[in-house]
Amino acid sequence: MTTRRCVVAVDQGTTSTRSIVFGADAVPIATAQQEFKQIYPHPGWIEHAPEDLWQTTLSTLRQALRQAALQPGDVAALGITNQRETALLWSRKTGEPIHNAIVWQDRRTAELCARLEAEGCGGLVGERTGLLLDPYFSATKIAWLLDNVPGARARAERGELAFGTVDTYLLWRLTNGAVHATDATNAARTLLLDIRSGTWDDELLRLFRVPASLLPEVRDTAGEFGVVAPEHLGAAMPIRAVAGDQQAALIGQACLDPGMVKATFGTGGFVLLNTGPTLVRSTHRALATIAYQWRGLRHYALEGSIFAAGATVQWLRDALGLVASSAEASALAAEADPEQAVYLVPAFAGLGAPHWSSTARGTITGLTRGTTRKELARAALESVGYQTRDLLEAMYADVGDAWQRGTKPVIRVDGGMSASNWTMQFLADVLDAPVDRPMVRETTALGVALAAGWQAGFYAGPESFAEAWRLDRSFRPAMAEADRRQRCRGWRDAVARALLDPAE
Secondary structure, three states, X not given: OOOOOEEEEEEEOOOEEEEEEEOOOOOXXXXXXXXXXXXXXXXXXXXXXXXXXHHHHHHHHHHHHHHOXXXXXXXXXXXXXEOOOOEEEEEOOOOOEOOOEEOOOOOOOHHHHHHHHHOOOHXXXXXXXXXXXXXXXXXXXXXXXXXXXXXXXXXXXXXXXXXXXXXXXXHHHHOOOOOOEEEHHHHOOOOOEEOOOOEEOHHHHHHHOOOHHHOOEEEOOEOOOOEEOXXXXXXXXXXXXXXXXXXXXXXXXXXXXXXXXEXXXXXXXXXXXXXXXXXXXXXXXXXXXXXXXXXXXXXXXXXXXXXXXXXXXXXXXXXXXXXXXXXXXXXXXXXXXOXXXXXXXXXXXXXXXXXXXXXXXXXXXXOOOOXXXXXXXXXXXXXXXXXXHHHHHHHHHHXXXXXXXXXXXXXXXXXXXXXXXXXXXXXXHXXXXXEEEEOOOOHHHHHHHHHHHHHHOOOOOHHHHHHHOOEEEEEOOOOOHHHHHHHHHHHHHHHHHXXXXXXX
């Protein structure tokens, strides 16, 4: 075992960057967080300034180490977890990005995806990648950058540019360009990786017109990813794990056995069901993805994505001014009139799984003259539970009839919204399944910290990761079955309205 004193995780998210220091018992001992600007050039377009991603990473790392009274030499390993699918291109020579990062939520390539689907390309994409043709993923973002930034495609063809999701970009910056790599979990979200072989697929590269020279090396989730250049933090620091945020949360929730489920509720919502070494092909529009890759062996998961979870509460706060905080939204929901059946479908940027509609738009149904901000707050929080149920029903239709037989698994939850007792109780009620919340809710950072620490010899291997998981509170379903059915019927009707094409 190493004699060093801690592991540090960078959790680079959609709206903020966090750096967290974990001790030998895998408990956080210092945290630093910084938000950064969201850029909206056009409706449905979302970008980040690459320099914001870099500077918040560097700043929070320095703050967390200072707060913990540690030197870089005390750190056994650094792990990086990141918002997935967000795409960047930069100069290999100068490191200068050619454009803002195009964020995973961005919908500018919806027409391209629709055209490729109409041309019959969806089957190939699904068979190779486990994913769907949707603007969510990275490949069409790369194509857009190459075709819309002057000179970009010619530069790419000459081998002058590099592509990366945020993990790859941060690795490049931290190592001063010495490492151009990603891990299997991030690579699996690009629409360019064959998830059976774990390698970039030439046929997909031709389909999306992406030069192979752009792409990073694909490595294990826990492995050697180079060393932070000394000038950034005052001393060299080994980088020993990289994972997409949702897969990192699966690891941090110790959902490492087939059948275990975790749900993360941050800006969006993400549900992963571990299927182990077996790649399960979804026939109900869930995604098949790589859960993690240890020593060349890939483990898989089914995944469903909710585009707006915490973002819905942010909309109530920032756009409508109806609440001042997430805590106030929960308090208002608890006071709402139970007789009012108000539903909010937060399709601000379309709907994710299992609908996958780019044209869906947000709807509020069931309004009466007596509707107040209390009912709207309740509808916003309830939308998370309903969308999660939609995802799990699709997944369990793929893996078997356990859901229908009543042997529903415990759902392990994390992310900012999991702090709301009201929301988690509603989730348990509408799922009719137990919901467990851990003591350490920063499970995304914990997961990559455990992987990095294992690679460094600071923590024991994956078989012991469950020892780092500790229960905070378990929520048990208490809703009558008749009430649950009625509410779910109302939700399905509201979703059907949201899916209506506004052009028709």
